[in-house]
Amino acid sequence: MPAMRALLAQLEQRCGWRSLTVDGHGCAQEWRWLDTQADGPATILLPGAVGDGAMFVRTLLALGERMRLIAVTYPALSDPVQLADGLAAVVAHLGLPPGRVAGSSFSAYWLQFYGLRHPQNVTSLVLGNGFVDGTDLAAHPMFERQFVESISAQDLHAQWLARVRATPNAPLQRLQEIMLAERQSPVxxxxxxxxxxxxxxxxxxxxxxxAITVLDCDDDPLIAPQVRERLRRQYPGARHISLPSGGHYPHVLNPRAYEALLAQPA
Known part of the structure; x- marks a missing residue:
């Protein structure tokens, strides 16, 4: 994985991690982020269930010198309200004006609650490869509710890491393996x-x-066609973008199309 490690090292040397402890809803949690600090309006990027803010390594390196991108690692929280309010605390700490926030998968779900609770912070929401509720993914064995609620954090982490290591060697596979093996805790x-x-x-x-963009990919192996359509119906007047390729991670698998979307004015 030397090439991917080199990209991550380059990113972290250029941006550097920053953090904030947010005390909300009775618990203190650390939020971390990478900020390209370019001039102009900021776009916040939120990863899905796997990985930290550096999942957007290619996007940050490709666009970070000409637009401000802030890739956020959110803490071990499952409640969308806590996550939404935590992100609002980070935005307030950074003194950001209303802007664009782009979520991927799980964060595209809870980002909707950010728009609900903090609309004054938002000019644009990008809901990427997302879903409406837990029933949308229940058919996937790794997202079956009873399974997730009964397995230990360590065993869930080990099983998911094994699944990643069993997939063909490719940039996405290498990035996910680094994230799970070295950077993302079981909890x-x-x-x-x-x-x-x-x-x-x-x-x-x-x-x-x-203010809403619904982004999906025709070849997403996790978000089935009927799930994509359900999210579109949830926001019928939104801008709907369907990429022919990109899987569940268009910022990695179809970076040009994803970067072109972000490069457009919010």
Missing amino acids: NLQARFLGVVRSQICPPLPLPDT
Whole structure:
């Protein structure tokens, strides 16, 4: 994995990790982020269940010198309200004006609650490869609710790492392996999986349709066609973008299309 490690090292040398302890809803949790600190409006990037903010390593390196990107690692929380309020605390700490936030998979789910609770912070939400509630992924054996709630954090982490290591060697596989083997704790991974399987539909957002983009990929192996359509129906007036390729991680597997989307004005 030397090439991927080199990219991650280059990113972290250029940006550096910053952190904030957020004390909300009765618990203190650390939030961390990478900030390219370029001029102009900021776009916040949120990873899915696997990995930290550096899952966007290619995006940050490709666009970070000409636009401000802030890739956030969120703590071991499963509740979308806690996550939404924690992100709002980070935004306040950074003194950011209203801006664009792009979520992937699980974070695309709880990002809807950020728009619900903190609409004053939002000019644009990008819901990438997301879902409406936990029933959308229940058919996948690794996201079956009883399984996730009964397995230990260590065993869940070990099983998911084994699945990643069994896939063909490729940039996404190498990135996920580094994340799981070295950077993401079992407790953090389990919290995100619990957030997926326990997720419930978000109430209507107090945002204009033009502020929402629903992004999906035709070849997503996790988000089935009917799940993609259900999220589109949830936001019928939103901008709907379907990429022909990109799998569940278009920022890794179809970076040009993903970067082109972010490069557009929010």
